[in-house]
Amino acid sequence: MVEWTEQERSTINKIFGSLNYDDIGPKALRRCLIVYPWCLKYFGDFGATHNAEAIQKNDKIAKHGIVVLHGLDLALKNMDCIKATYAKLSVLHSEKLHVDPDNFKLLSDCLAIEIASLMKSDFTPDVQASFQKFLAVVVSALGKQYH
Amino acid sequence: MTSLTEKDKARIRAFWDKISPRAEDIGTDALARMLIVYPQTKTYFAHWKDQSPTSDSAKKHGITVMGGVGFAVSKLDNIKEGLLNLSELHAFTLRVDPANFKIISHCIMVVMAIMFPQDFTPQVHVSMDKFLACLALALAEKYR
Numbered sequence: 001m002v003e004w005t006e007q008e009r010s011t012i013n014k015i016f017g018s019l020n021y022d023d024i025g026p027k028a029l030r031r032c033l034i035v036y037p038w039c040l041k042y043f044g045d046f047g048a049t050h051n052a053e054a055i056q057k058n059d060k061i062a063k064h065g066i067v068v069l070h071g072l073d074l075a076l077k078n079m080d081c082i083k084a085t086y087a088k089l090s091v092l093h094s095e096k097l098h099v100d101p102d103n104f105k106l107l108s109d110c111l112a113i114e115i116a117s118l119m120k121s122d123f124t125p126d127v128q129a130s131f132q133k134f135l136a137v138v139v140s141a142l143g144k145q146y147h
Numbered sequence: 148m149t150s151l152t153e154k155d156k157a158r159i160r161a162f163w164d165k166i167s168p169r170a171e172d173i174g175t176d177a178l179a180r181m182l183i184v185y186p187q188t189k190t191y192f193a194h195w196k197d198q199s200p201t202s203d204s205a206k207k208h209g210i211t212v213m214g215g216v217g218f219a220v221s222k223l224d225n226i227k228e229g230l231l232n233l234s235e236l237h238a239f240t241l242r243v244d245p246a247n248f249k250i251i252s253h254c255i256m257v258v259m260a261i262m263f264p265q266d267f268t269p270q271v272h273v274s275m276d277k278f279l280a281c282l283a284l285a286l287a288e289k290y291r
Contacts, residue, residue: 034269035276052270109253113272116257117264125183125200128257132184 002137004079011130015115016076021069024114029065030055031110039103068107075138083141090145101143108135151281155274156223162271163220166263173262174213175206177254185250191243212251219282230285238289245290248283255279 033039034052046061048054055061071089078085093099112132116123123131151159166173179200181188195204215233222229237243256275260267267275 031269031272035273052273056269112253113257113260113267116260117267120261120264123257123261125180128180129184 001080002082007126008130008133009079011127012079012134013076015119015127015131016072019069021066024111024118025065025067025069026062027065028107028111028114029061029068031114032107033061035110036103036106039106042097042099042103069111072138075134075141079134082137083144086138086141087145090142093142094146101139101146104139104142108132108139111135151223151274151277155277158271158274159220159223159278162263162266162275163217165266166259167217169262170213170217171210173255173258174209174211174216176209176258176261177251178205178209178212180254180257181251184254185247188247188250191241191247213255216255216279216282219278219285223278226281226285227288230282230288234286234288237286243286245283245287248279248286252276252279252283 033043033049033055040049043049043061043064046064047058049058049061074085074089075082093101112128112135115131116128119127182192182200182205189198192198192204192208195202197204199205218233219226219230227234256267256272256279259275260272
């Protein structure tokens with residue numbers, strides 16, 4: 001089981017508590033698809049994604065970014081059993097969506113960059129460490145049901 | 148591994164022009180971040196008297212690393228050849244596991260996002276990510 005200090009819990013809850021999901025969700029997913037374009041493999045029926053401009057204008061991608069970011073709420077509410085909490089989502093990503101689990105880390109890195117842009121100097125090394133630890137646990141849980 | 152397009156090089160040079168006055172700050176922040184967020188990287192610095200991320204040794208090293216990045220920007224048209232000496236240093240003396248290049252690259256880009264949020268667009272990010280990956284490859288060139 002993952003151990004969280006009070007400081008880590010507080011940091012992570014604070015970040016999500018003040019987050020504008022409708023802004024950061026789309027930004028993080030767009031960044032991921034522009035920086036790591038092979039992730040577009042999973043977005044074949046999302047309309048125009050042929051270049052960065054198309055990705056940035058794409059409403060379906062923006063909407064999906066919000067969905068994905070809200071997916072982290074589950075982990076936030078269940079920090080002491082993230083692995084169990086994500087079991088069903090892991091099966092979904094493996095058996096239905098067929099997403100290569102290496103991609104989860106790519107999106108999580110892009111989310112960290114967006115949060116860094118947002119928080120600027122408040123995104124201290126300690127805050128980064130807590131946030132990235134949280135994302136790493138989620139990423140690991142999402143990959144657990146791949147067989 | 149991908150090579151840099153002319154567009155990538157133009158973006159990197161333009162972004163570097165903007166950020167180079169703060170290169171030292173970027174380097175020291177990135178290095179400190181690396182030591183805190185990825186504590187396994189501290190194993191390379193066991194020889195420092197003061198191991199803390201804000202020590203003089205750490206600050207100096209952050210500046211050195213960022214100096215290397217700046218040097219690579221000046222050799223953008225042929226990074227591999229331009230960095231031959233640094234490559235030998237990393238291969239035969241430092242022997243840094245190449246996985247760590249990804250780590251410091253990520254930390255550098257986090258600091259770029261913090262200090263230049265409007266300029267570190269996804270387009271600049273992808274070019275910078277490619278450049279730092281090329282740089283890492285060049286440094287590991289002589290490993291085996």
